[in-house]
Amino acid sequence: MQNISQYRTEPGKKRGRGSSYLNQPLVIILFLLPAAILFLTFVLFPIVQAAYISLFKWNGLGPLEDFIGAKNFIRMFEHEPFRQALTHVLVIIVLSVTVQLPLALGLAILIGRKLPGRAFFRTIFFLPYIISEAITAILWSFIFNPRFAASDVINSLLDTLLPFFKPGPWLGDPSKALSAIFIVLTWKYFGLHMILYVAGLQDIPIEIEEAASIDGANSVQTLRFVTIPMLARTIYLSIYMSVLGSIQQFDLVWLMTEGGPVNASEVLTTYMYRHGFVSFRLGYGSSVAVVLFLICLVFSLVYQGVFMRREYAGRAD
Amino acid sequence: MSVNSSGWLRKTLSHVPQYVIAIVVSIIIIYPILIAVLGGFKTSGELFNSPFSLPEDWVLDNYQHVLGLSSFWRQLFNSTVVMTGTVVLATFSASLAAFVFARMSFRGRDAIFNVFMIGLLFPIMVAILPLYILMRQMELLNNLLGLVLVEAAFQLSGMILILRGFFRSLPRELEDATYIDGGGAFTFLWYVLLPLSGPALAANAALAMVFSWNMLFLPLLALNDEILYTLPLGTMQFFGQYMANWARLMAFIVLAMLPAVIFYLLAERHIVSGLTGGALKG
Numbered sequence: 001m002q003n004i005s006q007y008r009t010e011p012g013k014k015r016g017r018g019s020s021y022l023n024q025p026l027v028i029i030l031f032l033l034p035a036a037i038l039f040l041t042f043v044l045f046p047i048v049q050a051a052y053i054s055l056f057k058w059n060g061l062g063p064l065e066d067f068i069g070a071k072n073f074i075r076m077f078e079h080e081p082f083r084q085a086l087t088h089v090l091v092i093i094v095l096s097v098t099v100q101l102p103l104a105l106g107l108a109i110l111i112g113r114k115l116p117g118r119a120f121f122r123t124i125f126f127l128p129y130i131i132s133e134a135i136t137a138i139l140w141s142f143i144f145n146p147r148f149a150a151s152d153v154i155n156s157l158l159d160t161l162l163p164f165f166k167p168g169p170w171l172g173d174p175s176k177a178l179s180a181i182f183i184v185l186t187w188k189y190f191g192l193h194m195i196l197y198v199a200g201l202q203d204i205p206i207e208i209e210e211a212a213s214i215d216g217a218n219s220v221q222t223l224r225f226v227t228i229p230m231l232a233r234t235i236y237l238s239i240y241m242s243v244l245g246s247i248q249q250f251d252l253v254w255l256m257t258e259g260g261p262v263n264a265s266e267v268l269t270t271y272m273y274r275h276g277f278v279s280f281r282l283g284y285g286s287s288v289a290v291v292l293f294l295i296c297l298v299f300s301l302v303y304q305g306v307f308m309r310r311e312y313a314g315r316a317d
Numbered sequence: 318m319s320v321n322s323s324g325w326l327r328k329t330l331s332h333v334p335q336y337v338i339a340i341v342v343s344i345i346i347i348y349p350i351l352i353a354v355l356g357g358f359k360t361s362g363e364l365f366n367s368p369f370s371l372p373e374d375w376v377l378d379n380y381q382h383v384l385g386l387s388s389f390w391r392q393l394f395n396s397t398v399v400m401t402g403t404v405v406l407a408t409f410s411a412s413l414a415a416f417v418f419a420r421m422s423f424r425g426r427d428a429i430f431n432v433f434m435i436g437l438l439f440p441i442m443v444a445i446l447p448l449y450i451l452m453r454q455m456e457l458l459n460n461l462l463g464l465v466l467v468e469a470a471f472q473l474s475g476m477i478l479i480l481r482g483f484f485r486s487l488p489r490e491l492e493d494a495t496y497i498d499g500g501g502a503f504t505f506l507w508y509v510l511l512p513l514s515g516p517a518l519a520a521n522a523a524l525a526m527v528f529s530w531n532m533l534f535l536p537l538l539a540l541n542d543e544i545l546y547t548l549p550l551g552t553m554q555f556f557g558q559y560m561a562n563w564a565r566l567m568a569f570i571v572l573a574m575l576p577a578v579i580f581y582l583l584a585e586r587h588i589v590s591g592l593t594g595g596a597l598k599g
Contacts, residue, residue, distance in 0.1 A: 035410040039474075134553050142567070147365055296439035297438050
């Protein structure tokens with residue numbers, strides 16, 4: 001502060017709002033440069049290049065010269081395993097939104113804001129999120145292993161609970177492999193969504209719910225008409241993260257089933273890895289990447305446009 | 318006094334159903350991890366026949382074997398290098414950019430900001446194959462620096478969004494004071510803004526660390542040389558090699574998850590606020 005007088009007498013320096021000093025193009029460019037280089041090179045450019053490569057038949061070794069137009073895309077949509085992979089991702093998304101998220105919401109409300117010891121439970125519920133997918137896959141491969149007693153326990157438990165359930169090996173049975181993966185996904189990710197809901201609940205003033213109950217609403221009505229509507233923003237965000245998370249799932253599926261048996265648990269990322277990378281068809285793989293990208297992009301734009309406008313639109317100032 | 322304590326008792330009793338459910342869910346969460354921890358102390362035969370029980374004799378062999386593997390320590394080291402590099406690079410470039418978006422005004426600012434936000438619209442996994450092609454062209458395959466650059470690039474959008482929100486929330490008077498004292502933009506960012514942004518930076522860094530530490534798909538494509546394997550890739554390799562020896566596999570994954578679990582217990586607050594505060598209030 002002792003410099004104020006200096007500043008005032010210094011000739012040539014602009015007065016007024018401090019920020020005017022900052023609005024030098026050079027500073028702006030220098031500060032943006034590192035992020036811009038990284039972002040353009042490694043986030044935007046690969047997708048643009050993939051769109052170009054996807055028009056070629058290319059094994060990744062020779063020059064890029066065998067132009068085949070949209071044939072990769074046509075072949076992809078005619079390829080039964082691709083359509084299966086797409087279906088499986090949709091199944092995972094639907095199950096996540098209808099089973100995993102309500103479970104997370106229920107638990108968030110349950111341990112919610114007042115239960116003594118809630119921090120302890122929160123720590124445990126969130127723990128699987130930070131354990132790597134590779135380790136998670138191995139843990140659960142063991143549990144689903146038919147040689148292991150826990151597999152029997154799960155089988156007999158479900159056998160009693162569900163009349164139509166047929167006991168058998170989980171990861172080796174085409175009718176069960178995807179369910180097994182969904183169980184693991186739920187184990188690993190419900191805590192993430194629960195954390196989001198708990199944070200959302202903390203932002204709801206408890207007085208509003210108390211007012212509803214004073215007005216004669218029972219707890220179900222309070223939940224239905226007060227709590228959940230006020231959580232809408234969080235729920236939209238949670239669904240968004242869940243959908244993108246389902247689309248990008250690779251590690252768990254690849255390590256537990258490699259997409260099998262007989263494509264029964266193939267998802268889009270494992271399909272891309274198998275038919276694009278492992279089999280040296282980088283042109284074809286690029287077209288899968290482009291489709292994956294477009295699915296995410298269209299979903300994100302439509303979803304954010306409809307439900308989440310406020311989140312990313314930024315503050316107007 | 319007696320009224321109070323009976324009220325407390327009634328309150329606790331009314332929580333009983335909640336505790337029952339919370340404890341059951343906790344057991345489901347902990348159970349697979351516990352099997353692995355105990356399994357590491359068993360022989361494979363015992364692990365299969367009585368996975369739930371405590372080991373009959375505590376076999377130290379499996380854990381000792383893994384701790385004696387130079388590949389395990391090397392993978393730990395490689396993962397640490399990639400994670401540190403990713404966090405430093407991403408935090409550095411994202412803070413500079415977020416500063417521009419938060420505290421300066423110029424034409425096209427919002428347009429450029431929106432370009433950076435495209436990164437939020439798709440996850441890195443969908444771009445892995447194109448990234449592999451690009452890294453090959455740039456001769457970044459088999460190179461830990463390649464992983465750092467790519468992983469940092471994919472952290473930028475989220476970090477810029479969160480930091481911009483945080484930088485904006487700090488009062489303008491701070492800025493005026495810096496310039497009156499003769500400081501420039503970098504002085505302001507480095508000595509004023511960043512020290513005040515501790516919580517936001519910690520939350521960002523914690524998320525980036527988890528992201529980088531657990532990344533499998535990118536190293537799987539980009540690394541051929543076993544010397545460079547990161548921990549998840551090494552875990553996958555060990556899984557392939559020791560499928561017949563589950564007890565040893567359990568010892569490996571327990572030791573492999575230990576750093577992340579310790580980190581989580583220490584930094585839970587930051588991870589959680591990165592996910593919730595940032596995402597909701599950015």
